[in-house]
Every structure is written in C-alpha cells, then in structure tokens.
Amino acid sequence: MPIINRIADFATDMTEWRRHLHTIPELQFDCHETAAFVVARLKEFGVDEIHEGIATTGVVAIINGQGDGPTIGLRADMDALPMTEETGLPYASKTPGKMHACGHDGHTTMLLGAARYLAETRNFAGRVALIFQPAEEGGGGGEVMCQEGIMDRFDVREVYGMHNAPGIPEGTFATRPGPIMAAADTFHIHVKGRGGHGARPHETADPVVAACGIVQAIQTISSRNLDPEQQLVISTTQIHTGTIDNVIPDTAYINGTVRTFSKEVQAMVMRRMQQIATNVAAGYDLEAELVYDMGYPPTVNHPDQTDFAVEVARDVVGEAAVMPDMPAIMGAEDFGYMLEARPGAYLMLGQGEGPSVHNTKYNFNDDIAPIGASFFVRAVERSQPVAGK
Known part of the structure; x- marks a missing residue:
C-alpha cells in the first residue's frame, strides 16, 4: 500500500511516540502530560503556531x-x-485504573506524524489546523x-477525523455519507411509591412491581x-431498589441508554x-419522574466531504481497501459536534483482528499509524493544492 515514503521513514519514531503515550493515560480534560508531549513534538517539527489551554x-497547531x-x-x-x-x-499503563483502551494514543500519533510531514514539505496552499x-x-x-x-x-473551512477499528481488515478505510455513529442519551427514572412490610403488600404502593412494568413497556x-x-x-x-427480603421499599431507580x-x-x-x-406508575398508584x-x-458525515475522503483513502490504500458505504454504528463519538459546526467527514481505519476497544486487553496496532498519517496528509494536499502544481 502506498504509504507516503517520508512518513514510512519515521514510522519507528511514531511507534515510540505512541507507546510512550500509552504509558501515561489521562482522563477527560486532565490531559496535561499528554498535551505537553504533543506540544514538545510540535515545537520540534517547527509548526508556525501552537495554541494551548x-x-x-486541548491544543491547536497551525501550519x-x-x-x-x-x-x-x-x-x-x-x-x-x-x-x-x-x-x-x-x-x-503506569497508572492503575487508567488505560488507553480506545486507541486515542494512536490517533494522537497519527496526527503528530502528519504534522511532522506537513511542516517539512508544506506542499499545500492555505493553512492546516491540527486539533x-x-x-x-x-x-x-x-x-x-x-x-x-x-x-x-x-x-476552519472543513474538518476530518478518524478512529481505529478492530475487526475491520488492517489498513482498510470505512466510512459512509450521512449518520455514521449514533447519538448517545441517558435516561433516569425515579419511581416513588410507599413502602411497607413485605407480608402486607396491600398497604403499600409497590415501586418494585411498577419499575418492572416500566422497563417492559419501554421496550415496546x-x-x-x-x-x-x-x-x-x-x-x-x-435497576436499583430495596434493602432486605421482607421490606417493600419506597423508591426504585431505573437507568439506561438510548441510541x-x-x-x-x-x-x-x-x-x-x-x-x-x-x-404505568399511575396504574400502580404511585409516581415516576x-x-x-x-x-x-449523532456523527453525521457531509456527502461532498465524504466523497472526497473516499477518494483520498483510495489514493492511500487502493480501491479494494476502501468501504464507502459501511453500516452505521450505534456507538457514539463527540466529533459529531465538530461536524455540526463545519462540513467534514469521519472515517474508520481497520486495525485487524484482536480485542475490541473498551476492553482491558485492547492495544492499538502501530502498523496502521503511518496509514492514518498518510490519509491526513493527502487530504490536505488534495483539498488545498499549491497553485500551478
């Protein structure tokens, strides 16, 4: 597959970056050590602007x-x-209870690889914003x-992102126009009854029975x-309720997800x-909130940008290794916010067989990092060619 030669030259460096990041996992907004590592590499590459905090x-670098x-x-x-x-x-991971179990260490590495190449070559017009x-x-x-x-x-005129995908053949790109990943909502139902002795249920308003009825009805x-x-x-x-076998509780709690x-x-x-x-609660003479x-x-790809991303992917890995109409995924991804703000597309990059993401035995496949970096680079160069070239 035609990975950009220069990126292939520093693939070993990319593996070292990724494996270092893997040892220092950080949660949510507390990515201080990770961001410091990213900024240090960007300074080495000679990008034009680095905006931190x-x-x-979060970090945005401009080339x-x-x-x-x-x-x-x-x-x-x-x-x-x-x-x-x-x-x-x-x-x-050097930190118990924290792990790069979704491959974000690999995603960061792919973008750093693209940054290094783009800062060296600058074979494009305009600017790149590395987010x-x-x-x-x-x-x-x-x-x-x-x-x-x-x-x-x-x-920013348009924006692109990608995610590694266990179970998809190594080096295969997959995407689709329109919704590619689902919205992820959470529901909480608080059932409020009147508890009492388990031997005298007629004196209570039983939230346990009501909660079971609500859960069954929701499935319809x-x-x-x-x-x-x-x-x-x-x-x-x-479903959480009750404390002991002979007491009907006052309340029950139901929780779940909607995609x-x-x-x-x-x-x-x-x-x-x-x-x-x-x-349903009223039918049992109690209340539910x-x-x-x-x-x-939902992460919704824009049609024109998806078509463009498919063309770029074919340029990198060949037509046979691109799935342009993959099934939508019920998982969620907050890149959807960026696609609401600007046109763009999101892709999956297959990393072959192995444990899925969000698994304690998962590990990012370092062999696909140069492929992802090459996609990012080709997207820039094809989207914003230098005049006369």
Whole structure:
C-alpha cells in the first residue's frame, strides 16, 4: 500500500511516540502530560503556531502552506478510559485504573506524524489546523472546543477525523455519507411509591412491581412506535431498589441508554418514555419522574466531504481497501459536534483482528499509524493544492 515514503521513514519514531503515550493515560480534560508531549513534538517539527489551554488541555497547531488559501482542520482525541489494563505489555499503563483502551494514543500519533510531514514539505496552499482534543470519553471535549471558538478563531473551512477499528481488515478505510455513529442519551427514572412490610403488600404502593412494568413497556417503543427500517436502541442497564427480603421499599431507580440517528426519533423516544413512566406508575398508584439527558449528537458525515475522503483513502490504500458505504454504528463519538459546526467527514481505519476497544486487553496496532498519517496528509494536499502544481 502506498504509504507516503517520508512518513514510512519515521514510522519507528511514531511507534515510540505512541507507546510512550500509552504509558501515561489521562482522563477527560486532565490531559496535561499528554498535551505537553504533543506540544514538545510540535515545537520540534517547527509548526508556525501552537495554541494551548483550549478546553483545559486541548491544543491547536497551525501550519502555513504556500500562498493564500482556506484552512482545513484535522482532529485527534487524546484521552483514555478509567480501566485497569490487562495486556501485560512492556509499555502498559503506569497508572492503575487508567488505560488507553480506545486507541486515542494512536490517533494522537497519527496526527503528530502528519504534522511532522506537513511542516517539512508544506506542499499545500492555505493553512492546516491540527486539533488535539481532550475528553472524548465523556465530557464532550469536542463541544467545548467548538464553544470556545476554534472554528471561527482559526477560520476552519472543513474538518476530518478518524478512529481505529478492530475487526475491520488492517489498513482498510470505512466510512459512509450521512449518520455514521449514533447519538448517545441517558435516561433516569425515579419511581416513588410507599413502602411497607413485605407480608402486607396491600398497604403499600409497590415501586418494585411498577419499575418492572416500566422497563417492559419501554421496550415496546422501538417495536411499536418506530418504522422497522429506522434504527433505535433502548437498553435498560440498571435497576436499583430495596434493602432486605421482607421490606417493600419506597423508591426504585431505573437507568439506561438510548441510541438514535435523527432528532425526530430522539424526540419520539423522549415523549413516549415520559408517557410510559407516568402512566404505568399511575396504574400502580404511585409516581415516576423521568430525567432524560441528551448526550453526544449523532456523527453525521457531509456527502461532498465524504466523497472526497473516499477518494483520498483510495489514493492511500487502493480501491479494494476502501468501504464507502459501511453500516452505521450505534456507538457514539463527540466529533459529531465538530461536524455540526463545519462540513467534514469521519472515517474508520481497520486495525485487524484482536480485542475490541473498551476492553482491558485492547492495544492499538502501530502498523496502521503511518496509514492514518498518510490519509491526513493527502487530504490536505488534495483539498488545498499549491497553485500551478
């Protein structure tokens, strides 16, 4: 596969960067050591501007090309997960309870590799904005960086990002126009009854029975309120109530996640969940309160930019290794905020077989880092060619 030769030349350096980052996982916005490492490398590469402290530890670096032109944004996430690593690798996490279990160390490395090459060659017009983002794994760092004005401040015209993908063949790019990843919402239902002795249930308003009825009814939202050709996941993941076998409690708590691809379906779920919680509870002579937290929006690729990204991917790995119409994924990703702010596209880069992300035995495949860096570079050079070349 035609990885850019110069990037292949420093692939060993990229592996060293990635494995160092793997040893120092940091959570959400507290990516101080990671950001310091990124800034140190960017200074070595000779980028033109480095802007730190965006969304606490986010970094935006600017590389100027040859002559006037627009600014293209390239994004990588930096944060890790609150998990204890079980890989046994010599470069495993040095911090118990924290682990790069989603490959953000690899994403950061790919963007650093692209930065090094672009700062050396500058074979493009306009500017590149390299966006190193904290808090993708909860916290919505992408939203915060947009709220703090990076798109306008750096005059970003369009933006691209990617994620490694275990289970997809190594070096294969996969994407699709339109929704590629789901919105991720959280629901909390507080059932309020009247407790009492388990031997005298007729004297109570039993929240346990009501909670079971609510959970069962919620499952009918997708089967009875949605066109089966549309996609929706509602998963109840927690029910907490009671303390002992002979006491009916006063309250019960229900919690879960909702995954959707459209605001219309999302609104329908909120409406029906409210109706179900209220009315099922009333049928048991008690009350229920729904708290519905809207999380990350769906990640929705823009058609023109997706077509362009597919062309770039084919240039890097060949047509046979590009999936231009992959199935949408029910997982969520806060790059959706950036795609709401600017046109762009998000891609998956296959890393072959092995443990999936968010697994204590997961490890990023270093062999795909030069491929990802080459994609970023080719996207810049093809999107913003130097005049006369």
